[in-house]
Amino acid sequence: MAVDLLLGLQWGDEGKGKIVDVLTQDYDIIARFQGGPNAGHTLEFDGIKHVLHTIPSGIFHENAVNVVGNGVVIDPVIFQKELDALKKFNLDIKSKLFISRKAHLILPTHRLLDAASEASKGKAKIGSTLKGIGPTYMDKTGRNGMRIGDLELSDWKEKYRSLANKHEAMISFYDVDIQYDLAELEADFFKAVDELKQLTFIDSEEYLYQAQKAGKKILAEGAQGSLLDIDFGTYPFVTSSNTTAAGACTGLGVAPNQIGDVKGIFKAYTTRVGSGPFPTELFDEDGETMGRVGNEFGATTGRPRRCGWLDLVALKYAVRVNGVTELMMMKGDVLSGFKKLKVCTAYNYKGEQIEHFPFNIEAENVTPVYSEMDGWKEDLTKMTSADQLPKALNEYIDFLEKELEVPIKIVSVGPDRTQTILR
Numbered sequence: 001m002a003v004d005l006l007l008g009l010q011w012g013d014e015g016k017g018k019i020v021d022v023l024t025q026d027y028d029i030i031a032r033f034q035g036g037p038n039a040g041h042t043l044e045f046d047g048i049k050h051v052l053h054t055i056p057s058g059i060f061h062e063n064a065v066n067v068v069g070n071g072v073v074i075d076p077v078i079f080q081k082e083l084d085a086l087k088k089f090n091l092d093i094k095s096k097l098f099i100s101r102k103a104h105l106i107l108p109t110h111r112l113l114d115a116a117s118e119a120s121k122g123k124a125k126i127g128s129t130l131k132g133i134g135p136t137y138m139d140k141t142g143r144n145g146m147r148i149g150d151l152e153l154s155d156w157k158e159k160y161r162s163l164a165n166k167h168e169a170m171i172s173f174y175d176v177d178i179q180y181d182l183a184e185l186e187a188d189f190f191k192a193v194d195e196l197k198q199l200t201f202i203d204s205e206e207y208l209y210q211a212q213k214a215g216k217k218i219l220a221e222g223a224q225g226s227l228l229d230i231d232f233g234t235y236p237f238v239t240s241s242n243t244t245a246a247g248a249c250t251g252l253g254v255a256p257n258q259i260g261d262v263k264g265i266f267k268a269y270t271t272r273v274g275s276g277p278f279p280t281e282l283f284d285e286d287g288e289t290m291g292r293v294g295n296e297f298g299a300t301t302g303r304p305r306r307c308g309w310l311d312l313v314a315l316k317y318a319v320r321v322n323g324v325t326e327l328m329m330m331k332g333d334v335l336s337g338f339k340k341l342k343v344c345t346a347y348n349y350k351g352e353q354i355e356h357f358p359f360n361i362e363a364e365n366v367t368p369v370y371s372e373m374d375g376w377k378e379d380l381t382k383m384t385s386a387d388q389l390p391k392a393l394n395e396y397i398d399f400l401e402k403e404l405e406v407p408i409k410i411v412s413v414g415p416d417r418t419q420t421i422l423r
């Protein structure tokens, strides 16, 4: 039985939360494989708008079990807040949400280290969400980290103390002015850990193996997007995990030959939060309109997202690195009313026209080459089937499918679960 993947193909915020929520009815298990509370997955249904950070987006569906995999990093304090926000839905969290013992813990000092590291970088800062993601993954690969399973051992507080002490020494090394009251942060942390320990911890790779054997349908949910991947993204302006397809294997313990469909999500245009190169970024009225109509503000930090035209060079790269088998186009409704649309089909790179994604896409090296297409003016948000879509939008979709060589199976025309058109 195959494990299907759902991945963001741009710089995150493609709308994965909504699509997992829509697809969950077809799956028994939704498993998150990387990232942490830097993510913000927004779901809208029955007039409710809800943002999840670490908890998988299948939590609202009665039939689905949700697994937080070993590749995820967990901040108990934020996790607790997420659980508190879910209380009003009366979900049976203990039987619906399982956490891998091998997932790493974000300590309060990891957050402080993130802040110190960013402050020390000045203008070169990454634009981190400051949730402690980078320092936690550094401790993971440095073999110093603390894992969920450690919390079941009697000496976990000693382990915690020695790591936190080390972090404090590192914070002072940065020589930046970071104000904090560790005793207060630790009080919150310990309280949240006590709550976390009430949840169900599992050996998730074994659980998922047995589930596969039993014929359960599993969807692996990614966070962030391919262009933020630690290896294939726009390094160093990336996150600290593998957001691409292979990350689902290492982040869940699923063998590569068990991967089935790879569902790739992209917006009909492009957005990015935080720093880093963005060749098709717009600084004019068009970009402002995308941001306003698309409500482009970070779900985790509230920062305005940078907006620009669709970048097919980057999207093709993501489709190939991930082995995408079907595509989902989000927010086509936001482009309604643009007379002309541009799509970047090549880069002028150091005086040469190229169609692949090069080592460096900084503005001094890359200028986009655009194809121009007609826009559509119809409001898409009330449309319910593919035959209602305007001609110009169908031409836009056909063009993308031809370029990307992968079918676009879903066109999303609004944030609600119901505003989803199947093709």
Ligand code: IMP
Pocket (backbone or CB within 6 Å): 011, 012, 013, 038, 039, 040, 126, 127, 128, 129, 130, 131, 133, 134, 223, 224, 228, 237, 238, 239, 240, 273, 274, 275
């Ligand atoms: P970090 O993962 O918080 O360290 O942030 C590193 C970079 O990834 C920054 O540019 C963030 O804005 C970006 N980033 C992290 N998580 C997300 C996300 O869920 N959506 C979009 N951008 C993200």
